[in-house]
Amino acid sequence: MAVDQTKIRNFCIIAHIDHGKSTLADRIIEDTGLLTRREMQEQVLDNMELERERGITIKSQAVRTVYRAKNGEEYIFNLIDTPGHVDFNYEVSRSLAACDGAILVVDAAQGIEAQTLANVYLALDHNLDVFPVINKIDLPSAEPERVIEEIEDVIGIEAQDAPQISAKNGINIDQVLEAIVEKIPAPQGDPNAPLKALIFDSVYDSYRGVIVFMRVMEGTVRKGTRVRMMATGAVEEVVEVGYFGAGQFIPCDELSAGMVGYLTASIKNVRDTRVGDTVTDDANPASEPLPGYKKVNPMVYCGMYPADGSKYGDLRDALEKLQLNDASLFYEPETSIALGFGFRCGFLGLLHLEIIEERLEREYNLDLVTTAPSVVYRVHKTDGTMIELTNPSNLPQPTEIDYMEEPVVSAEIMVTTEFIGPIMALCQERRGVYLGTEYIEQTRALLKYELPLNEIIYDFFDALKSRSRGYASFDYELKGYVKSDMVKLDILINREEVDALSFIVFEGNAYERGRKMCEKLKEEIPRHLFEIPIQAAVGGKIIARETVKAVRKDVLAKCYGGDITRKKKLLEKQKEGKKRMRQIGNVEIPQKAFMSVLKLDEE
Amino acid sequence: MDTACVKEAAIYLHIPFCVRKCAYCDFLSAPAGDDARRRYTAALARQIRLVGESLSQRRGFDGGKLRVPSVFLGGGTPSLLSPSEAEQVFGALREAFAIAPDAEISMEMNPGTVTAEKLRAYRALGVSRVSLGLQSADDRLLAAIGRIHTYEDFGRTYDAVREAGFTNVSVDVMSSLPGQTLAMHERTLAEVIKRAPEHISSYSLILEEGTPLYEKRDQLTFPDEETEVAFDALTHEMLAAAGYRRYEVSNYAKPGYACRHNLRYWQGGDYLGFGIGAAGLFEAVRYRAVTDRETYCAELEKAAPDLRALIAERLPLSLNDRMEERMFLGLRCTEGISKARFAADFGTDYDRIYGKITGQLAAEGLLAVSGDNVRLTAFGMDVSNRVLAEFLLE
Numbered sequence: 001m002a003v004d005q006t007k008i009r010n011f012c013i014i015a016h017i018d019h020g021k022s023t024l025a026d027r028i029i030e031d032t033g034l035l036t037r038r039e040m041q042e043q044v045l046d047n048m049e050l051e052r053e054r055g056i057t058i059k060s061q062a063v064r065t066v067y068r069a070k071n072g073e074e075y076i077f078n079l080i081d082t083p084g085h086v087d088f089n090y091e092v093s094r095s096l097a098a099c100d101g102a103i104l105v106v107d108a109a110q111g112i113e114a115q116t117l118a119n120v121y122l123a124l125d126h127n128l129d130v131f132p133v134i135n136k137i138d139l140p141s142a143e144p145e146r147v148i149e150e151i152e153d154v155i156g157i158e159a160q161d162a163p164q165i166s167a168k169n170g171i172n173i174d175q176v177l178e179a180i181v182e183k184i185p186a187p188q189g190d191p192n193a194p195l196k197a198l199i200f201d202s203v204y205d206s207y208r209g210v211i212v213f214m215r216v217m218e219g220t221v222r223k224g225t226r227v228r229m230m231a232t233g234a235v236e237e238v239v240e241v242g243y244f245g246a247g248q249f250i251p252c253d254e255l256s257a258g259m260v261g262y263l264t265a266s267i268k269n270v271r272d273t274r275v276g277d278t279v280t281d282d283a284n285p286a287s288e289p290l291p292g293y294k295k296v297n298p299m300v301y302c303g304m305y306p307a308d309g310s311k312y313g314d315l316r317d318a319l320e321k322l323q324l325n326d327a328s329l330f331y332e333p334e335t336s337i338a339l340g341f342g343f344r345c346g347f348l349g350l351l352h353l354e355i356i357e358e359r360l361e362r363e364y365n366l367d368l369v370t371t372a373p374s375v376v377y378r379v380h381k382t383d384g385t386m387i388e389l390t391n392p393s394n395l396p397q398p399t400e401i402d403y404m405e406e407p408v409v410s411a412e413i414m415v416t417t418e419f420i421g422p423i424m425a426l427c428q429e430r431r432g433v434y435l436g437t438e439y440i441e442q443t444r445a446l447l448k449y450e451l452p453l454n455e456i457i458y459d460f461f462d463a464l465k466s467r468s469r470g471y472a473s474f475d476y477e478l479k480g481y482v483k484s485d486m487v488k489l490d491i492l493i494n495r496e497e498v499d500a501l502s503f504i505v506f507e508g509n510a511y512e513r514g515r516k517m518c519e520k521l522k523e524e525i526p527r528h529l530f531e532i533p534i535q536a537a538v539g540g541k542i543i544a545r546e547t548v549k550a551v552r553k554d555v556l557a558k559c560y561g562g563d564i565t566r567k568k569k570l571l572e573k574q575k576e577g578k579k580r581m582r583q584i585g586n587v588e589i590p591q592k593a594f595m596s597v598l599k600l601d602e603e
Numbered sequence: 604m605d606t607a608c609v610k611e612a613a614i615y616l617h618i619p620f621c622v623r624k625c626a627y628c629d630f631l632s633a634p635a636g637d638d639a640r641r642r643y644t645a646a647l648a649r650q651i652r653l654v655g656e657s658l659s660q661r662r663g664f665d666g667g668k669l670r671v672p673s674v675f676l677g678g679g680t681p682s683l684l685s686p687s688e689a690e691q692v693f694g695a696l697r698e699a700f701a702i703a704p705d706a707e708i709s710m711e712m713n714p715g716t717v718t719a720e721k722l723r724a725y726r727a728l729g730v731s732r733v734s735l736g737l738q739s740a741d742d743r744l745l746a747a748i749g750r751i752h753t754y755e756d757f758g759r760t761y762d763a764v765r766e767a768g769f770t771n772v773s774v775d776v777m778s779s780l781p782g783q784t785l786a787m788h789e790r791t792l793a794e795v796i797k798r799a800p801e802h803i804s805s806y807s808l809i810l811e812e813g814t815p816l817y818e819k820r821d822q823l824t825f826p827d828e829e830t831e832v833a834f835d836a837l838t839h840e841m842l843a844a845a846g847y848r849r850y851e852v853s854n855y856a857k858p859g860y861a862c863r864h865n866l867r868y869w870q871g872g873d874y875l876g877f878g879i880g881a882a883g884l885f886e887a888v889r890y891r892a893v894t895d896r897e898t899y900c901a902e903l904e905k906a907a908p909d910l911r912a913l914i915a916e917r918l919p920l921s922l923n924d925r926m927e928e929r930m931f932l933g934l935r936c937t938e939g940i941s942k943a944r945f946a947a948d949f950g951t952d953y954d955r956i957y958g959k960i961t962g963q964l965a966a967e968g969l970l971a972v973s974g975d976n977v978r979l980t981a982f983g984m985d986v987s988n989r990v991l992a993e994f995l996l997e
Binding site: 529551552553554555556557558559560561562564565567568570571572574575578 | 615677806807808809828829831832835852853865868869874876880881882883884889891916918927928931932935967969984985986987988989991992993995
């Protein structure tokens, strides 16, 4: 049975974090009758435990609901939820490409933020029709009129008749549903043309293999179609096609142009079904793929080691399983003198890193030692070759290096004018190159900077928040590589170099960072029975030193008949504490010390 | 191993009463009226009798009594017991057990809580050793840590103890107290040495959670680690010069006067505990009595008390537990442990179990090994927590 394209609406919701995107999604699903409120787990679309905890969407999700409009017609709504973090910008762009329109949610109290703008521009770039919704009108501080003006002035889209809603309290959701029907265009595309379907996500299921999430642009796909992934070249026969119920997959006969759904085809690995790739019919292929595909590369690398060396195999298995579902996760074996056997892992950003780390620890019950994350530097050697450096320990000898390059991003920071000073000072400290300021309205401005990636991946967002009392918002995209004077900072503990603590740093900051690193390690490393010098060195020259003083007294004065069991517990605790340490030479180093470099800017 | 043939155990009696809680004290003790004390003493005497009887009936005892080489009355302040209460307790002890003729019978006392009459009575009952809590000769410091007596009170009590004929007297002093200077501690040691007790215990303050001193810790100045080390050095030096040999972390004695009862704890000998909260080790089981006085007394007032109901915790020791204890308790004593004795007691070669770690620790200057003997060096003793943890087995 052919589906009437004019009765389909494919859309997404874009918003700044916390402006109510997921809550509105929930209300749309609930009010279109797919689920009753009782059946809903809060925020159906963010269904990973971690996503709910962090209040952000990590993976794209989609859901199909049916809406009976006031004109009496039934419409199919395909709501595609997009990841909410800059680490996943490419996934966001592919999800947008799968839509025909977008709902822009703006908080009635906070107005437009950096992410709002970035997402709107991204949506407009994809030729999406965007209509705004003013959320949280029930807040005492809500100023819908001001926000409407702001949207019209800053973004330049019509906002006078924007629905004014409270997603949380279900106010005026019907206006949003009607606006979806009226303002979002129906999909186009010829069901009889050669197949072109855009992959916007894929998940691995141990029974069915990879489940490909896609939007059919042209043509039709059904069970038995031999499909080909145009970028990766993988070819498989379709086992099932279907669409997305709430939290379940509902098989159907076919998916034709304009429809959103999934296919399964005994594909073993998500690396074969990369986000952005085009699915076509192997027998009747499209002449060219959909535009915009790119292979995303990790931006941040770190070493991950099992705290217990015997768990190396478990860590390998866990990474392998996670990679089944996450094509952007990279790992390869590496060996550290200090930490033994482990993996160098690559991530889209620090959030991605943290998510993987948490999943390894929670879902796979692994205790990990993680080294400081590093961006990818380009090392141009005197022999004319170039290496992409992902592990600081592999930096060639200074004599072999002609010059180095580091990745930079273009960043946009939205800030109220009173905080422009402190934020500009922060960007200055982080070696930012000022590009300009745009005033959004009298009290708010958009600062544009070029910033080195390694200055922002760790704690820039926190610093930004603390220097603007939470008001600044931030978005960035990778711009390219620039030449930079970088050096490797080595750390010596008790006169032994600890490879896992080395990091690459801008030469001008080396002394300061070295000093702070020594101070931080002094706090982290427990006192031993001997004095432990902690030194920072660049090119063999010591630039900073701290000393962990020796313990001179550690004794229990009283231990009589009634104290013995307690005494034993005390000793056990002492021994247990030691187990969570790594032995480097004759010094015990706590696992978290290897992340010390991340905490150098803490007060 | 046939454990039923154990026929000797020391006895600890817990007297949970004091005039007032000291600011550093986390022992099970509280002020109480005469009635409460009488009731407790009666319960204690009953427990002693019942345990004695039940042991006598066991195989291996054949109706005989358990031999007791030492008794220790601790608290609290055991010297709050009236002569008749003490008599009740000692009567029960002698009835239920075979107290050795040369038994060491120690009793803790606090200055100001005894009279000549009481002292004569205790001595007549067999108390052979008196342990007096002085802590410091500085009255302001004594007041600050919540002691009920002055230095002068101590002097009077000490003299009374001697006059009553006690020839084995121990004095407790404390160091690393908040506000204590090296000069104060030096004076305390000098004063104590002048009186020539047979035994001196010198404890570094341990700040225990829940004590008033702990609650107030932020307003107090405690000596830093360097100063603590200096306190200890002063203690070792002055006491050694005065003829006291350090035989355990905090204990010093003139030749022949080391506390036999306490040595037993560190050497792994059996002991029975009576009274609330009292711990015991018997036939490779560590146990501890209930801590609630009401529960304890009420059970012992029943027509047929259930002795098991008086035990709150029971911890059977495995062979590994016992080997660990031998090390972390035995090494507290300056004479250390004997490899041969270890082998004889546990049926396994010392070096097979601990040879490797012993070698490492000796190389680090923490242990001294000579032939059969393994002991802590002076530095090893200062940091003994670090060393002893290494002897825990997986």
